[in-house]
Amino acid sequence: MSSILHTKKIALVDCNSFYVSCERLFNPKIRRKPVVVLSNNDGCIISRSNEAKALGIKMGEPYFKEKDIIIKNKVEVFSSNYSLYGDLSRRVMRTLKRFNTKIEVYSIDEAFLDLSNFPDQDIEKVGKEIRDTVLQWTGIPTSIGIAKTKTLSKIANHIAKKKQSGVTSLINIENIDPILEKIHINDVWGVGRQLTKFYNKNGIYNAKQLKNKSNSWIKKSSNVLSSRTAMELKGIPCINLETTTTKRKSCVVSRSFGKRVERFQELKEAVANYCLNASEKIRSESLVAKAITVFVRTSPFQRNYGYYSNAKKVDFPIATNNSIEIVKVAVTILETIFKNGYQYQKAGVMLTGLSNANEKTNLFSSEKDEKINSLMKSIDSTNHRYGRSTLSVASAGVQKKWNMKREYSSKIDTADFYSLPMIRA
DNA sequence: TCTGGGGTCCTAGGACCC
């Protein structure tokens, strides 16, 4: 006997121009103006208001290339403020959880929500209610796409973005082929630059064509991921909702420098700082790392200066999250990959093979380990209370000449943010 | 002058084993 069949209904809720919307919350004067938010180091444009999009400012474009348009049109420019965006993101996600606990927080500004428990005929109305509630409680405008699979809900969302209501459902539409036909293949979730090239070569230019391609051909000439995408276009769910937060497998901290760096000493300071951030992060999640990779490189855009890029991975004797040990190993790696005479533009560290700290199968765990653990704990809580890098290690340096550029920060402090009232009507 | 950062998964190929 089959249980009562509900149509599977997945919503993709996506915050509109998220970083710009966050800045606008605290700055009503820029509500109707063109606004952009820049990546770290004020390098690229990573969020644009509709007004900025209308001016032809492209996503991911280097800031300096768009500077003329920006000045001419008095576009408001902001350096990114990730702690602010993170706080607002959590608030949006909390609001979404009130509608259904079956939620996958997919990125800082997106979540998949299982709405199968609502009747098919009400689904568009439910979508609108979610949108209104998020807007009212957090001030963040969203777009919502609803369909039978994640891949289709992405497409529905794509359409919703251009609609006044901000909500699109494909649930009650008998034949969605005419809709899929209008979706360019490169706008399909999971199809990037390389796959687009490959599909085009094989006469596939839109989502409908991919949907109708035989599964065996796709699997044979591409891979399982591509065949999953095609199945999902057919309305057969192949990509599950990941509702439980699984522990991460790696942790990367890397930055481009505000200025080019040539001296070993400065590179060392930068790498030591990245190690401190990374180890603090994995400690906060009770993880230990099996290995560390350190990498350095010069700018790939200025090859005439001589390009150099190198990386090296080293296993720790015992999986660890000890800052001091991690910095020590990182510095020895840096010594082996550093070469004089180059203008370094970026460096980073990657902690890999992460596992639970308490599952340590370490026969040699000792009193000394206990001492280190409690030292790390007190460093973390002090830094949490008084600001990052209150307590540090000597090699991390104090001058930080290489530090990021952030000329246009709105300087909104999340401490202030928490004191703001939450509006419920 | 100035080009982000942080993830995951898959696959091919090498090392190693019997």
Added chain:
DNA sequence: TCTGGGGTCCTAGGACCC
């Protein structure tokens, strides 16, 4: 000249995502 065959495990690199 001819130099097995098949399995597992690991890693680096590629492709994709936001």
